[in-house]
Amino acid sequence: MEVFDCIRTRRSVRKYKDKQVPWDNIVEILQAGKYAPFAGNIMNCKFIVVKNEAKRKAIAEASVQQYWMQDAPIHIVVAGEPEKAERYYGTRGVRLYTIQGAAAAIENMLLTAHSLGLGSCWVGAFDEEEIRRLCNLPEHVNVQGIITIGYADETPSPPPKQRIEHVMFFEKWFGRIEGPKTGLGMWSPYIKKGVTETHRMITKHSKKLVEKVKERLKKK
Secondary structure, three states: OOHHHHHHHOOEOOOEOOOOOOHHHHHHHHHHHHOOOOHHHOOOEEEEEEOOHHHHHHHHHHOOOOHHHHHOOEEEEEEEOHHHHHHHHHHHHHHHHHHHHHHHHHHHHHHHHHHOOOEEEEEOOOOHHHHHHHOOOOOOOEEEEEEEEEOEOOOOOOOOOOOHHHOOOOOOOOOOOOOOOOOOHHHOHHHHHHHHHHHHHHHHHHHHHHHHHHHHHHHO
């Protein structure tokens, strides 16, 4: 699967089949998380794979009663180690870089799961202290997110997205100093092609119409 196609077609899946995920798939997903960009390459995240059914039910309960989670055969709890980032980057390492690294790792894992034909969902609503207790996390570690993984039992519709020209600026906020580039929204080459084809068809039919008018005038 091409990278952009994978990004474009990934969906948050909340219904799963009663089917186990091969362990080599899980390892590949974890490898993808490991290769995410971390500030200073300090890799201050750990991934806890949860397969036990009772623990998955407990995690679902602790995630504000999102009971659909327990049907996913695999949960990956992403834990951050902010103290490692603090040693190098101070407060910014704790408040920003740890979160950014974990988020990049989670996105890598979501995309890899999708590329393997699996469904997944990024869960961010949970009782952190309860997840900490369930996974026996030390005090210096925090919970950055939970990923559910399994074979999808639904095909979610694509959510609406804004046009690219509505979410980008040039040089500054609301900067519109440059003309749109090829491939942006209404200036897409597809639109240009459509206009060209329409012009060609109009020209072609106009010639035919002129010829028919001339023929009728001759008959008169």
